[in-house]
Amino acid sequence: MTGFLDYTSGNVDALLQATLEHTVLVLQGLGLAVLIGLPLAALTYRARSRTAVLAVAGVFLTIPSYALFGLLITPLGLGTAPSVVALTLYAFLPVLRNAIVGLREIDPAVVESARGMGLSRLQVLLRVELPLALPVIITGLRVAAQMLLGIAAIAAAVNGPGLGNLILQGLSSAGTPFAVYLTLQGVLGIIVLAILFDLLFAALNRLTTSRGMIHV
Amino acid sequence: MSDQTTDRPMIRLVELTKTYPGRTAPAVDALSLDVPEGEIVVFVGPSGCGKTTTMKLINRLIEPTSGRILLDGEDVTHVDPDRLRRGIGYAIQQTGLFPHRTVAENIATVPKLLGWDRTRVAERVDALLHMVGLAPEEYRDLHPRQLSGGQQQRVGVARALAADPPVLLMDEPFGAIDPLTRETLQNELLRIQREIRKTIVFVTHDIDEAVKMGDRIAIFAEGGRVVQYDTPERILSEPADDFVSDFIGAGASVRRLSLTRIGDATVAEDWPTLPFSADASERAAAVAAGDHDFLLLLDDGLPVEWLPSSGGGGLPVLAPVGPDHTLYDALDTMLSNNSDVVVVTDAQGRYRGTLDLPTIQDLIHVDDAAGVPTRVSRSTSRRSGEPR
Numbered sequence: 001m002t003g004f005l006d007y008t009s010g011n012v013d014a015l016l017q018a019t020l021e022h023t024v025l026v027l028q029g030l031g032l033a034v035l036i037g038l039p040l041a042a043l044t045y046r047a048r049s050r051t052a053v054l055a056v057a058g059v060f061l062t063i064p065s066y067a068l069f070g071l072l073i074t075p076l077g078l079g080t081a082p083s084v085v086a087l088t089l090y091a092f093l094p095v096l097r098n099a100i101v102g103l104r105e106i107d108p109a110v111v112e113s114a115r116g117m118g119l120s121r122l123q124v125l126l127r128v129e130l131p132l133a134l135p136v137i138i139t140g141l142r143v144a145a146q147m148l149l150g151i152a153a154i155a156a157a158v159n160g161p162g163l164g165n166l167i168l169q170g171l172s173s174a175g176t177p178f179a180v181y182l183t184l185q186g187v188l189g190i191i192v193l194a195i196l197f198d199l200l201f202a203a204l205n206r207l208t209t210s211r212g213m214i215h216v
Numbered sequence: 217m218s219d220q221t222t223d224r225p226m227i228r229l230v231e232l233t234k235t236y237p238g239r240t241a242p243a244v245d246a247l248s249l250d251v252p253e254g255e256i257v258v259f260v261g262p263s264g265c266g267k268t269t270t271m272k273l274i275n276r277l278i279e280p281t282s283g284r285i286l287l288d289g290e291d292v293t294h295v296d297p298d299r300l301r302r303g304i305g306y307a308i309q310q311t312g313l314f315p316h317r318t319v320a321e322n323i324a325t326v327p328k329l330l331g332w333d334r335t336r337v338a339e340r341v342d343a344l345l346h347m348v349g350l351a352p353e354e355y356r357d358l359h360p361r362q363l364s365g366g367q368q369q370r371v372g373v374a375r376a377l378a379a380d381p382p383v384l385l386m387d388e389p390f391g392a393i394d395p396l397t398r399e400t401l402q403n404e405l406l407r408i409q410r411e412i413r414k415t416i417v418f419v420t421h422d423i424d425e426a427v428k429m430g431d432r433i434a435i436f437a438e439g440g441r442v443v444q445y446d447t448p449e450r451i452l453s454e455p456a457d458d459f460v461s462d463f464i465g466a467g468a469s470v471r472r473l474s475l476t477r478i479g480d481a482t483v484a485e486d487w488p489t490l491p492f493s494a495d496a497s498e499r500a501a502a503v504a505a506g507d508h509d510f511l512l513l514l515d516d517g518l519p520v521e522w523l524p525s526s527g528g529g530g531l532p533v534l535a536p537v538g539p540d541h542t543l544y545d546a547l548d549t550m551l552s553n554n555s556d557v558v559v560v561t562d563a564q565g566r567y568r569g570t571l572d573l574p575t576i577q578d579l580i581h582v583d584d585a586a587g588v589p590t591r592v593s594r595s596t597s598r599r600s601g602e603p604r
Contacts, residue, residue: 107310107312107315109308109309109310109311109312110312110313111312112308112312113311113312113313113372114312114314114325115301116275116277116301116306116308117301117302117306117325117326117375118299118300118301118302118303118326118329119298119325119329123329128314131316132314132315210315210317210359211359212315212316212317212318212359212360212361212362213315213316213359
């Protein structure tokens with residue numbers, strides 16, 4: 001234990017740097033998934049094509065992460081690019097599915113009365129449907145973020161940034177005492193991030209949910 | 217096919233047809249109908265008869281397959297539907313209130329779309345809450361889920377009226393509400409309508425509600441056909457065919473009593489009355505002078521007690537009927553109190569006269585013989601403008 005703490009005080013800068021990179025990487029993947037997933041959900045949630053879209057998003061999730069990162073090297077090279085794209089693909093299903101479910105769960109009478117009062121399709125979506133679906137959408141983001149924090153460690157295998165590099169270094173120096181320390185740093189860093197992200201999303205959910213929608 | 221035209225229709229439907237894709241039978245079939253300005257027209261009929269579809273064709277929530285819709289003389293069949301709808305109030309059974317918005321924000325929806333400034337919107341919201349009987353300072357900032365069903369429906373009506381549209385579409389607005397609250401809301405809508413004189417299309421499957429609310433009733437049958445379009449009196453006294461008779465059901469003559477408000481009816485004013493303050497000898501003298509079994513004691517004009525001429529203590533006056541009650545309510549009161557007379561009061565609760573059972577029986581039979589409505593027409597009673 002003292003050995004681990006001593007070691008950590010020696011490389012704390014590298015640890016913080018890796019943690020920051022890891023956070024940014026996950027946020028990039030998540031952000032991209034939201035940018036593509038939300039409009040896609042808004043376009044397809046009423047249409048039959050949503051089943052096909054969800055099926056494709058589901059397939060991404062079944063590809064083993066090592067393989068997906070590896071496959072992306074061919075078109076995107078090494079480093080951050082394939083890492084972000086891989087994470088986006090993994091986040092796609094929870095983001096898209098929750099958005100579709102959230103939009104479909106809205107009381108049809110609310111949408112009908114909004115249309116009946118003369119709100120345009122876009123106004124109904126932005127002022128009524130998205131705010132009402134927001135709690136479900138945020139839950140999707142929360143699930144996706146937890147998942148990405150773990151998967152992002154694989155990015156190190158394609159020269160990507162993040163805490164995975166500490167774990168990878170640990171693996172490559174197996175047999176030395178540092179091996180365990182490095183791996184432990186990577187793992188603990190991810191756990192701490194997971195807790196922080198969860199708190200963040202809980203706060204976000206509370207902030208964006210109207211008083212009128214909290215079920216007591 | 218019922219073709220009815222009036223001088224100045226606010227809504228005119230011309231040969232309106234809706235056929236859903238993949239169906240051969242039209243949901244609404246070449247319907248032509250005029251809704252006169254300032255009247256309540258009720259669409260009534262069994263489920264699946266196309267009454268709701270027809271209503272949604274008016275604000276084009278459902279686009280017609282063929283035919284034309286004229287609003288205040290203007291052909292709106294092809295105008296921008298969103299702009300059209302901002303000028304037509306819309307209230308539905310499930311209210312469709314926005315759960316994430318406050319009562320005030322809900323009501324402000326259309327005024328904000330129309331770009332009203334904040335002060336005007338706020339003033340309008342408070343005026344409307346007041347109109348539908350909800351204290352603005354108490355309800356303005358609540359969310360819909362904090363309201364009862366009846367209160368939600370009041371907000372729904374206020375929201376539909378927000379931008380003061382000339383036309384209001386109401387799809388079974390009181391259908392999901394308990395009978396007691398429903399009656400209150402019906403009465404309040406009629407009271408509000410006396411002030412605002414909107415053109416209202418009201419959909420219901422309840423013939424009693426149709427008779428109560430409608431200046432005119434359109435009876436729909438299977439396939440979106442209107443089999444009779446007429447005043448409630450004429451529909452009850454001269455149903456066009458067996459379908460209409462069946463739909464009205466039994467008891468049409470009793471039901472017609474609910475068309476006459478007591479405020480519009482003649483009442484007997486010859487019942488012997490006595491001030492409550494009268495002493496024993498005055499009471500005895502009055503009993504001796506009259507041939508009635510009971511004298512009515514009035515306290516400052518308010519009926520308080522029946523005094524039996526046979527002596528003994530007085531009986532309290534149970535449930536007097538006011539001007540907004542109907543003859544049907546008067547009959548109901550008599551039957552439930554096991555009495556053959558009921559006290560009639562004015563809007564302030566002051567004694568106006570009495571109604572007895574033989575009078576009501578006569579009214580039913582006079583009606584039957586002449587086929588003429590006894591009801592003083594709504595428009596007259598509106599102009600007299602009693603406050604409640």
